[in-house]
Amino acid sequence: MPNMFISSSALRPFLLLACLFAAVSCNQSSDGDAAATDTTATAEVPEQKLVPLTKETAVDTLTAFGKKHQDSLAVIGTRHGEIKVRLYKDTPLHRANFVRLTKAGFYDQGEFYRVIKGFAIQGGDSDERKMSQGPYKIPKEITPRHIHKRGVLAMARYGDDENPEKASSSHNFYIVTGHPITEEELRAFEERHGIKYTPEQVQTYLEIGGEPGLDTEYTVFGEVVEGMDVVEKIEQEPVDASDWPRRVVKHTVKIVEE
Structure with missing residues (x-):
């Protein structure tokens, strides 16, 4: 499986890479596929065969696709239930990419493969x-x-050494569960990242928590609107030493009407 690694430190994890296990290749055309079973969400019939993109064709293809497909609501189905997410329209390339892969059935062949409580x-x-x-x-x-408050949907990426432009993975995504945040922590992150949270954002972090250490580092492109209880159930899955659930948590994704 292509790697995605989330590192931890005393200041909380803040590096989320597009590769998880070093022993396996990342973002190759031979990515594996596992059709989701025992799920409450029904896989959407692929709209068309997925044409692989390259760095030269990706932006133009996603831009054109996004203009044609204005979908912004998706349902992730798992054996624990469904997670409904709203995709932000002010992150058009990420929205178009997620919708495009979903409509092609790509995400019906995936799973939640890394879980960090x-x-x-x-x-x-x-x-x-x-x-x-x-x-x-x-x-x-x-x-x-768009901050990394509890419940947001974002894309993983490679680290800064090989990806200084902070470009996102083509397909690996994560949903933040996070932890309680204090105002002192927020001020420390503001200084470290050179940002200033609005009063509303401060209140959001204080009330529901999240992962401010990821702010300015990864693209947030949506958020959970229903089903955080399902996210919490997945978060409780027993994992191995690599944070891989011991029992596979397959997923499907479908686009639904507003």
């Missing part, structure tokens, strides 16, 4: 995938409007 659940890949999305990244659409 009090931080995030991460999905999109599987050892069994046969469908290829192509070797591309999504240009960052990081905006101070």
Whole structure:
């Protein structure tokens, strides 16, 4: 399975990479696929065959697709239940990419393969995938409007050494569960990242928590509107030493009407 690694430190995890296990290749066209079973969400019939993208074709293709497909509501189905997410329209490339892969059935071949309690659940890949999305990244659409509050949907990426432009993974996503935040922690993150939270954002972090250490580093492009209880159930899954659930948590994704 392509790697996605979430590192931890005393200041909380703040590096989320597009690769999880070093022993396995990342973002290759041979990505595995696992059709989700025992789920409450019904997989959407693929709209068309998924044409793999490249770094040269990705932006133009996603831009054109996004203009044609204005969908912004999706349901992630798992054996624990459904998670409904709203995709932000002010991150158009990430929204278009998620919708495009969903309509092609790509995400129906994935699973939540990394779970870190009090931080995030991460999905999109599987050892069994046969469908290829192509070797591309999504240009960052990081905006101070979208913080890593509890329940947001964001894309993983490679680290700064090999990805200084902070471009996102083509397909690996995560949902933040997070932890309680104090105002002192927020002020420390403001200084470290050179940002200033609005009073509303401060209140949001204080009331529901999240992962401010990820702000300005990864593109947030949506949020859970129903089903955080399902996210919490996945978060409680027993995991191995690599944070991989001991029992596979397959997922499907479908686009639904507003």
